[in-house]
Amino acid sequence: MSNFSSGDAVLKVEGLVTSFRTDDGTVTALDGVGFDIGRGKTLGIVGESGCGKSVTSLSIMGLLPSGVGRIDAGKILFEGKNLATLPEEEMRDIRGNKIAMIFQEPMTALNPVFTAGEQIIEVFMTHRNMDRSAAYKAALSMMEMVKIPDPERRLEEYPHQMSGGMKQRVMIAMALACKPAVIIADEPTTALDVTIQSQILRLMQDLQKDTGTSIMFITHDLGVIAEMADDVVVMYAGQVIERADVVTLFDHPLHPYTKGLLASIPHVGQHRDKKLSTIRGSVPSLMNLPAGCRFYGRCPYRQPECEQTRPALESHKGAHEVACLFAGRIDAGEIKPNYEALGGE
Amino acid sequence: MSDVILEVKNLSVRFPIRSGILQRQTGAVQAVSDVSLQVRRGETLGVVGESGCGKTTLGRAIVRLYEPSEGTVVFRGEDITHKTHKELSATRKHMQMIFQDPYASLNPRKNVGAILEEPLLLNTNMNREERLARVFELMDLVGLRRDAMNRYPHEFSGGQRQRIGIARAIALNPDLIVADEAVSALDVSIQAQVINLLVELQKKLGMAYVFVAHDLAVVQYISDRVAVMYLGRVVELGSSKDVYADPLHPYTKALLAAVPAAHPKDRKKVQPLTGDVPSPANPPSGCHFHPRCRFATDKCKTEAPALRRLGHVDVACHHAEKIKSGEVQA
Numbered sequence: 017m018s019n020f021s022s023g024d025a026v027l028k029v030e031g032l033v034t035s036f037r038t039d040d041g042t043v044t045a046l047d048g049v050g051f052d053i054g055r056g057k058t059l060g061i062v063g064e065s066g067c068g069k070s071v072t073s074l075s076i077m078g079l080l081p082s083g084v085g086r087i088d089a090g091k092i093l094f095e096g097k098n099l100a101t102l103p104e105e106e107m108r109d110i111r112g113n114k115i116a117m118i119f120q121e122p123m124t125a126l127n128p129v130f131t132a133g134e135q136i137i138e139v140f141m142t143h144r145n146m147d148r149s150a151a152y153k154a155a156l157s158m159m160e161m162v163k164i165p166d167p168e169r170r171l172e173e174y175p176h177q178m179s180g181g182m183k184q185r186v187m188i189a190m191a192l193a194c195k196p197a198v199i200i201a202d203e204p205t206t207a208l209d210v211t212i213q214s215q216i217l218r219l220m221q222d223l224q225k226d227t228g229t230s231i232m233f234i235t236h237d238l239g240v241i242a243e244m245a246d247d248v249v250v251m252y253a254g255q256v257i258e259r260a261d262v263v264t265l266f267d268h269p270l271h272p273y274t275k276g277l278l279a280s281i282p283h284v285g286q287h288r289d290k291k292l293s294t295i296r297g298s299v300p301s302l303m304n305l306p307a308g309c310r311f312y313g314r315c316p317y318r319q320p321e322c323e324q325t326r327p328a329l330e331s332h333k334g335a336h337e338v339a340c341l342f343a344g345r346i347d348a349g350e351i352k353p354n355y356e357a358l359g360g361e
Numbered sequence: 362m363s364d365v366i367l368e369v370k371n372l373s374v375r376f377p378i379r380s381g382i383l384q385r386q387t388g389a390v391q392a393v394s395d396v397s398l399q400v401r402r403g404e405t406l407g408v409v410g411e412s413g414c415g416k417t418t419l420g421r422a423i424v425r426l427y428e429p430s431e432g433t434v435v436f437r438g439e440d441i442t443h444k445t446h447k448e449l450s451a452t453r454k455h456m457q458m459i460f461q462d463p464y465a466s467l468n469p470r471k472n473v474g475a476i477l478e479e480p481l482l483l484n485t486n487m488n489r490e491e492r493l494a495r496v497f498e499l500m501d502l503v504g505l506r507r508d509a510m511n512r513y514p515h516e517f518s519g520g521q522r523q524r525i526g527i528a529r530a531i532a533l534n535p536d537l538i539v540a541d542e543a544v545s546a547l548d549v550s551i552q553a554q555v556i557n558l559l560v561e562l563q564k565k566l567g568m569a570y571v572f573v574a575h576d577l578a579v580v581q582y583i584s585d586r587v588a589v590m591y592l593g594r595v596v597e598l599g600s601s602k603d604v605y606a607d608p609l610h611p612y613t614k615a616l617l618a619a620v621p622a623a624h625p626k627d628r629k630k631v632q633p634l635t636g637d638v639p640s641p642a643n644p645p646s647g648c649h650f651h652p653r654c655r656f657a658t659d660k661c662k663t664e665a666p667a668l669r670r671l672g673h674v675d676v677a678c679h680h681a682e683k684i685k686s687g688e689v690q691a
C-alpha cells in the first residue's frame with residue numbers, strides 16, 4: 017500500500033488560510049488547508065463546487081486576484097522556499113517553469129491571437145533561453161510527445177481551430193515544456209467527452225512515468241480520482257476533512273462526508289429499483305459557517321459536541337487522517353447514522 | 362389504445378451553416394439524422410452520446426421546440442410534426458422539458474409561487490384557491506418547503522432550483538418529460554437527490570421520461586431503455602441492461618470502456634479510442650464511426666449501416682453479428 021506523506025514530498029502545504037474581500041465582507045475560502053505531494057506521485061484533490069479546490073491551486077501559483085484575494089496564514093514549501101511569502105519576481109521564475117498549471121478551460125489559458133506553435137515556442141524561449149529555431153524543434157517534439165497527429169500543421173493553428181481535446185493536449189505540452197517538478201491540473205478533463213477524457217488521462221499517466229513529474233490533480237469526479245490518484249485529499253467548505261492513499265480512501269472512508277459522497281454516485285450496473293444514497297441538504301455558505309464541524313448540518317452521525325467543537329485533522333491509522341470528532345467510534349460501529357434527526361431530504 | 366406515447370419516425374433535423382458578410386447558406390449541419398424510436402407510457406428512454414452528437418436537438422425536436430426537416434413526431438397518437446406554435450399549445454400541456462441550467466429557464470423576477478402558478482393560470486380554469494392548493498402540492502412533491510413560496514430563484518441553490526424546474530414541469534400532469542442534462546450541473550451529493558426525486562415522481566405520477574445526458578452511469582441508472590447516438594444517428598438501442606452489460610456497437614463498447622473506474626483497483630487497462638469526434642458539419646462517409654473503429658472494413662467506408670434488430674437490441678453496424686459471436690476481436 018502506498019503511504020501518504022512519505023518523507024519525500026516535493027511540495028508541502030501547511031495551515032493555509034486564504035481570504036477574499038467581497039462587497040459583503042471578507043470570506044475565508046481556505047481555512048487551514050494542508051497536504052504534501054509526493055515526488056513522482058499524483059495527489060488527487062476532490063470536493064464539491066466551492067469547497068476551495070481552485071483557490072488552493074491559485075494560492076500555490078501566486079495567482080490570487082491582487083487586492084481581492086490574499087494568503088493570511090500558512091506555508092507553501094517548495095525547494096526550500098515558502099511560496100506564500102515569496103516576492104513576485106521570484107515567483108515568476110517558478111510559475112510555468114518549476115510548477116506548471118493546466119486549467120479546465122484551455123481557451124482561457126491559451127491566447128486566442130497566437131498560434132499553438134507560437135505559444136509553446138514562447139515558453140521555451142523565455143524559460144529555457146532557447147533561440148527561435150531550437151525552440152521550434154523543441155515545440156515540435158512536445159507536440160509529438162503529447163501525441164498530436166500532424167504536429168507541423170497543428171503548430172500553425174489557432175486555438176479556436178482546435179477541438180477541446182487538442183487544446184488540452186497543447187496545454188499539457190506547454191505545461192511540460194520546462195520539465196516542471198509539479199503540474200497542477202485543475203479539472204483538466206471536466207469539459208471533455210469521456211472518450212477524449214480517457215485519452216488525456218492516459219497521456220498524463222504515460223508522461224508522468226517518463227518524466228517523474230508530480231501531479232496535483234483537482235477534480236470533483238471520484239471516478240477520475242480512482243483512475244489517477246496515488247493519494248487523495250477530500251475538501252469540504254474550505255477545509256481538508258480526510259487524507260489517505262487512494263485505495264484506503266475508497267475501501268475504508270472514515271469521514272461521514274466522504275462516506276456519503278462515495279455512496280451517492282451511481283455506478284454502471286446499479287439500477288433505479290435501488291434508491292441512491294444522498295447527502296441531505298447542501299454545502300453551507302462561507303458567509304455563514306457553523307462554529308463547530310462544517311458538516312454538522314448534514315451529518316447523519318452527528319453528536320451534540322459537533323455543533324460547537326471544530327474537529328482537527330488527526331491521524332486515524334498511520335497516514336490516514338480525518339477531521340471528525342467521532343471517526344473512531346463511527347468506524348467501530350458504536351455510532352449509527354440517524355437520518356430522521358436531519359429532517360426531510 | 363396502444364401504450365406508445367411517443368413515436369419518432371425517420372426524424373432528421375438540419376441547421377443551415379451561414380458564412381460571409383451576406384450570411385449566405387453555405388452548407389448544413391445534419392444534427393439529427395434518420396432517427397426512429399418509440400417511448401412507452403411511464404418508461405424512461407435514456408439518450409447518450411458525446412458532445413455534438415445531437416441529443417439536445419433530438420429532445421427539442423420531440424417537444425417541437427425545433428421543427429423537423431424530415432420525418433414525423435407522433436405524440437399521443439397525433440402527428441405534431443408540422444403543427445404551428447398556436448396549434449401546439451394544447452399539446453404542450455402534456456409534454457414538458459427540464460433543462461440543464463434551471464436558472465436560465467426560471468423568470469428571475471417571479472417568486473416560486475408565481476412561477477408554479479403560471480402554467481395553471483394559462484392552461485386550467487382553476488380558481489385562485491385551487492391554484493394555491495396545487496402549488497403547495499407541487500412543492501411538497503418535489504421536497505421544497507412551503508414557506509419558500511415567496512422567495513426568488515436566485516435565493517436558492519442549484520439543486521433547489523432544479524426542484525423548482527421539476528415542479529413547474531409536472532404542474533399540469535404531463536405524459537412526457539424531456540429532461541436535457543437535468544442533473545449534469547449539480548454536485549454529486551445533490552445530483553443523487555434530484556435523480557431519486559425524478560424516479561419517485563415517475564412512480565407516483567406515471568409520466569414517461571426522455572432522459573438526455575452524457576453521464577453514462579446516470580443514464581443507465583435511471584433508464585429502462587437507452588439510445589446511443591453518434592454524429593446524429595442512433596447506433597444502438599435496447600434495454601439499458603442489455604446495452605450496458607453486452608454492448609454490440611463498437612462505439613458503445615468504446616464509450617463504456619472510457620467511463621472512469623468506480624474503484625482504484627478496477628483501473629482501466631484498455632487502450633482508449635483514438636482520434637477526435639468528427640465535425641457533424643462534415644461527417645465521414647458510410648458508417649460515421651469508421652475512422653475510429655478497429656473493426657472497420659471497406660464496406661464501412663461507403664455504406665451507412667441501418668439500425669436493425671440483433672437479439673434483444675437494435676444496432677447499426679455491418680459487423681455486429683461477428684462482434685457478438687466473438688468471431689472478430691480487438
Ligand SMILES: Nc1ncnc2c1ncn2[C@@H]1O[C@H](COP(=O)(O)OP(=O)(O)OP(=O)(O)O)[C@@H](O)[C@H]1O
Pocket residue numbers: 036037038043045063064065066067068069070071072081084085236302
Ligand atoms: N475572486 C473571488 N472573490 C470572492 N470569492 C471568491 C473568489 N474566488 C473564489 N471565491 C470563493 O472561494 C470559494 C472557493 O472557490 P473555488 O473556486 O476554490 O471552488 P472550487 O472547489 O474550485 O469549486 P468548483 O468545483 O466549482 O471549481 C467559493 O466560495 C468562492 O465563491
Ligand SMILES: Nc1ncnc2c1ncn2[C@@H]1O[C@H](COP(=O)(O)OP(=O)(O)OP(=O)(O)O)[C@@H](O)[C@H]1O
Pocket residue numbers: 376377390391392410411412413414415416417418419575641642
Ligand atoms: N440552433 C443551432 N444552429 C446551428 N447548429 C446547431 C444548433 N443547435 C445544434 N447545432 C449543431 O448540431 C449538432 C448537434 O448539437 P446538439 O446540441 O444537439 O448536441 P448534443 O448531443 O446535445 O451535445 P452536448 O452534449 O454538447 O450538449 C452540433 O454540431 C451543433 O453544433
Ligand SMILES: [Mg+2]
Pocket residue numbers: 069070071202
Ligand atoms: Mg474550481
Ligand SMILES: [Mg+2]
Pocket residue numbers: 416417418542
Ligand atoms: Mg446537449
